[in-house]
Amino acid sequence: MPAPPERTALYRLYDADDQLLYIGISAFPKTRFIEHAGDKNWWHHVTRKDVQWLDDRESALTAENDAITSERPLYNGYHHLGRGWPGKAHKYDDAEDQRRVRAGIEATLERGGYAPGTPLYGSDVGREFNASSSTSRAALAKLAEEGRLAKWGHHFKAPTPGGSAPPSDVPAVSGVRTDPWFTRVLRVECDAAHSRTRRHDRIQDTSFGCT
Incomplete structure (x- = not known):
């Protein structure tokens, strides 16, 4: 049985001057916006998003191509349907x-x-x-x-004075990592070892360099 058509959004992105920056499609536009925020160096100029839902992806692809060709958004490049689009986009210089x-x-x-x-x-x-x-x-x-x-x-x-030495309350151990993430793990292990020592009245566990 064929899968039902997937509703797909056609979206337009505008800046504060209402300049059309980009047109795209996605079944999950909110996720796509997060992706754009990470890989589009002009994303911080986006102030408005218009989203139009279409019944299926093929309809969205056709609408996207027509919109890009006629509206000429600033940062769209070559569109894969390629009807009438010159294949160039303005490159944002950051x-x-x-x-x-x-x-x-x-x-x-x-x-x-x-x-x-x-x-x-x-x-x-x-x-x-x-x-x-x-x-x-x-x-x-x-x-x-x-x-x-x-x-x-x-x-x-941010830099740490004296390099990546562990905090003073976590002793350095030869051959053991001393980056901040590991020292936090070390501190937890030390606390757990001390707790075991108190519960079982045994010699203190020093396997993680605890004292």
Whole structure:
């Protein structure tokens, strides 16, 4: 039995001047907007979203193609149906946004606005400085390359004085990781070990470097 047609949304994104920025389709537009927030460096200019629901995806594809061709949104590129669309899109230059975000991060660091080791995510920094997540990640990456921020997996964090040594209440153990995430785990394990010691009146468990 064939699957029922999937209702699909045709959406338009506008800026504060009512300039049409982008047209797209999705069965889950809210999820798509979250994705756009992460990968479209112009996303912070979006102030209005118009959503129109159509009965099935094929109808939405046709409507999307017609709308892109006739309305010429600023940031749409080549559309895969390709009828009459020239295949070019305006490329948003986020260099100034990156400089602005970078300056904001540096100023916050200088006044101690980020506690040492604070994780800095592109989405959070973007909201803080009114920029897209991708632009903010680029600014964070450049600061990390220059040693102003620390790398934390695929993310970044505010620098910790003296490097990544564990807090004073968590003893360093030779050969054991000392990054902030692990030291939190270590502290939990130590607390659990101390609890076991009290319950069973045994010698203190030192397997995780607890004292």
